[in-house]
Amino acid sequence: xxxxxxxxxxxxxxxxxVSLDKGYAKTRDIAAELSVRPPTVVEMVRKLDAMGLVxxxxxxGVTLTPEGRSIAEVIKYRHETLRAFLxxxxxxxxxxxxxxxxxxxxxxxxxIEQIRHLVEFIGTDAGxxxxxxxxxxxxxxxxxxxxxVDRSRPFVTPPGRPAARGRSxx
Amino acid sequence: xxxxxxxxxxxxxxxxxVSLDKGYAKTRDIAAELSVRPPTVVEMVRKLDAMGLVxxxxxxGVTLTPEGRSIAEVIKYRHETLRAFLxxxxxxxxxxxxxxxxxxxxxxxxxIEQIRHLVEFIGTDAGxxxxxxxxxxxxxxxxxxxxxVDRSRPFVTPPGRPAARGRSxx
DNA sequence: TATAATTGTTAGGCTATCCTAACTCTGGCG
DNA sequence: CGCCAGAGTTAGGATAGCCTAACAATTATA
Numbered sequence: 001x002x003x004x005x006x007x008x009x010x011x012x013x014x015x016x017x018v019s020l021d022k023g024y025a026k027t028r029d030i031a032a033e034l035s036v037r038p039p040t041v042v043e044m045v046r047k048l049d050a051m052g053l054v055x056x057x058x059x060x061g062v063t064l065t066p067e068g069r070s071i072a073e074v075i076k077y078r079h080e081t082l083r084a085f086l087x088x089x090x091x092x093x094x095x096x097x098x099x100x101x102x103x104x105x106x107x108x109x110x111x112i113e114q115i116r117h118l119v120e121f122i123g124t125d126a127g128x129x130x131x132x133x134x135x136x137x138x139x140x141x142x143x144x145x146x147x148x149v150d151r152s153r154p155f156v157t158p159p160g161r162p163a164a165r166g167r168s169x170x
Numbered sequence: 171x172x173x174x175x176x177x178x179x180x181x182x183x184x185x186x187x188v189s190l191d192k193g194y195a196k197t198r199d200i201a202a203e204l205s206v207r208p209p210t211v212v213e214m215v216r217k218l219d220a221m222g223l224v225x226x227x228x229x230x231g232v233t234l235t236p237e238g239r240s241i242a243e244v245i246k247y248r249h250e251t252l253r254a255f256l257x258x259x260x261x262x263x264x265x266x267x268x269x270x271x272x273x274x275x276x277x278x279x280x281x282i283e284q285i286r287h288l289v290e291f292i293g294t295d296a297g298x299x300x301x302x303x304x305x306x307x308x309x310x311x312x313x314x315x316x317x318x319v320d321r322s323r324p325f326v327t328p329p330g331r332p333a334a335r336g337r338s339x340x
Numbered sequence: 341t342a343t344a345a346t347t348g349t350t351a352g353g354c355t356a357t358c359c360t361a362a363c364t365c366t367g368g369c370g
Numbered sequence: 371c372g373c374c375a376g377a378g379t380t381a382g383g384a385t386a387g388c389c390t391a392a393c394a395a396t397t398a399t400a
Contacts, residue, residue, distance in 0.1 A: 095280035102276040110265035121308045
């Protein structure tokens with residue numbers, strides 16, 4: 001029923017996070033959470049308000065409507081699933097957070113579901129502790145080995161934009 | 171050294187695929203590969219040409235420069251890794267392709283590396299055949315059970331845009 | 341070879357997202 | 371109570387990607 005852009009979802013999730021954190025969500029806080037400028041937040045909030053997903057009171061703050069909130073919670077839940085998975089396969093903290101943010105909006109339900117299954121399965125299956133140990137050993141054995149391709153390609157921040165994460169071609 | 175947008179990478183990969191497939195890459199083929207219109211291709215190709223990643227001869231076709239080609243190959247390699255992973259965890263064909271396309275551009279090298287390790291590990295580890303069987307059983311046991319949240323949210327195609335995949339809140 | 345069909349380009353627009361600069365509130369303090 | 375700093379908003383732009391319609395080049399065909 002809702003056709004939300006990735007960004008719109010990002011804003012909803014950020015509003016939820018800020019609200020949970022501080023009890024309310026002001027323009028400035030949301031802007032900080034998403035690393036954008038306040039006017040950008042006002043703009044998106046206006047759209048979300050028009051869609052009935054948030055309520056915006058000028059000079060006061062933003063509140064999620066029930067619908068907005070339930071969408072935000074779903075996004076957050078996805079995020080947690082993905083983060084759990086990435087942690088499981090030993091992706092470093094920082095990368096895990098960033099990548100969970102990306103995947104939570106973009107991946108198909110099928111993929112997310114299977115990842116969730118995998119996470120649950122690993123948490124359930126008897127042999128998995130052992131398996132994870134062997135996986136860690138495997139990763140260690142790979143460390144230091146050059147990848148098939150690994151020229152590095154630092155990400156250049158476009159002028160006037162907030163800093164972006166580094167990337168390499170891997 | 172290169173700061174390419176996700177889309178620019180998409181175009182490079184598409185040009186590589188079309189070239190491998192047909193021996194050359196014309197505007198029309200690239201457009202078909204990416205489900206966009208020819209003028210859109212011309213526009214991006216012009217940019218990639220300006221960056222020295224492709225050579226565009228009007229009315230003839232597009233060729234990858236050595237640099238463009240090596241970038242395209244890296245993207246393709248990532249794609250294969252991700253696809254292998256998704257297949258491993260039993261994500262259905264269609265979703266696996268789409269999601270590999272998304273992740274190949276967006277995920278950090280760390281995540282992709284760990285996913286690659288996982289794929290290699292599963293291919294190596296003795297206990298993994300068994301494990302995969304158990305995982306399949308686990309997935310089957312889940313099937314039919316309603317998820318934590320599963321209201322469906324069909325994706326509405328914006329007017330004048332190519333069809334997009336369906337989504338649900340999962 | 342001339343003309344039709346096909347393919348490629350140009351021109352001109354549109355939307356989403358983000359920004360800066362300037363203006364408007366609001367709330368605390370003298 | 372009036373004033374000002376800081377937060378919020380409005381106005382006005384920029385850029386990336388896409389699109390359609392119209393025009394140009396090429397290719398195929400009669």
